[in-house]
Amino acid sequence: MRFQLTDDQRALRDGVRQLLARRFGPETLRAALDAPGLDRAVWRQLGEAGFFVLRLPETDGGVGLGLPEAVLAFEEAGRALLTGPLVATHLAAGTVAGAATGEAVVAVVDGGQVEWLAEADVVLGEVAGATPLRSVDPLTPLHRVPERAEPDSVAVLLTASEQLGTAARVCELAVQHARTREQFGRPIGAFQAVQHTCADMLVRAETARAAVYAAAVTADPVDIAAARLLADEAALRGARDCLQVHGGMGFTWESEVHLHLKRTWVRVRRGGGVTDSEELLAGDLVAGAG
Structure with a gap:
């Protein structure tokens, strides 16, 4: 396919x-x-x-x-x-x-x-x-609110899509900053530790992209749960790593980096987040094993 x-x-x-x-x-x-x-x-x-x-x-x-x-x-x-x-x-x-x-x-x-x-x-x-x-x-x-609603599977996938957008954007921001910010007379992107951080961000984002796009084709709740977990992780860890690459500059209101991290935290708490998706995946594994 x-x-x-x-x-x-x-x-x-x-x-x-x-x-x-x-x-x-x-x-x-x-x-x-x-x-x-x-x-x-x-x-x-x-x-x-x-x-x-x-x-x-x-x-x-x-x-x-x-x-x-x-x-x-x-x-x-x-x-x-x-x-x-x-x-x-x-x-x-x-x-x-x-x-x-x-x-x-x-x-x-x-x-x-x-x-x-x-x-x-x-x-x-x-x-x-x-x-x-x-x-x-x-x-x-x-x-x-006191009552906790059951998440709609399409809503879960669309939230994963928003998280994917954040994961891709913070990877771009980190790479752009690494190419222009200099320390010790060299762009910080020349240092291996920064290179590895940016590479890890890209791998997580592209892995999440494959899962989100596949879930959009199958519309299977289990696929959607897996995509949501990967997208949440890619966005959350990516935003944190991007903030690390930017240093103290990333916390300033002039930068959008901290806003991506904060929005990611809010989306993670929507229905279909870590606990919901893990429970769904675990139930599917148990059913398959039984």
Whole structure:
């Protein structure tokens, strides 16, 4: 089986990347840090571009693509640190009025927490007794809820796709910095320890990519669980390693590195994270052995 992207899939990926570069580039990201909140104009433009209806049939007003294409779009969203309840709104596009066009923002109870509860027009799941949390990510407001919802497998995969985008982006940032930052009269990328760190980041990201893309083709819950574990690890360890390569500079507000690490921590806590995915994989192994 071949997993090379088609020309149409490459065009979709590049188109989403260009759209996000125009609408949610570095200046917009910095502005969001100064005035946190959901940019409704960006949200509506995502709707106009078909981001939320990629998987809806054309007869229902959608684009008519599949899960592999949605994975590519969400990978780019993760790479750009795009804010907002993207997964929840995407999944609700066929059932919640206004979600498809970006006119409505949808939040969902996921993993015992809700992202963007205060700014959502529609909340799916039980939120009675929700209490605000001090989010580690300044761009993702959180609430804790008493009841823990079962994760949707597509939501798990799309979260893995966002994590994959982060893993790829922090690898790029680390390599770029290693090529330009000098110590002892040489770029730090000339030192073997930094080279090994960057190589390990790339290997983890590409391993996760293969798993995420394969799970998008099979849509098997076990494959999705494995992809989520690999993507979470690639994003989390990659962001930490990128921060290490940048040194103290990576902690500054002028750098996006620490924001990737913080967003990764938030995504890890969504439904389908380490515990859920490990339990699913363990159950499959036991069933196969029995």
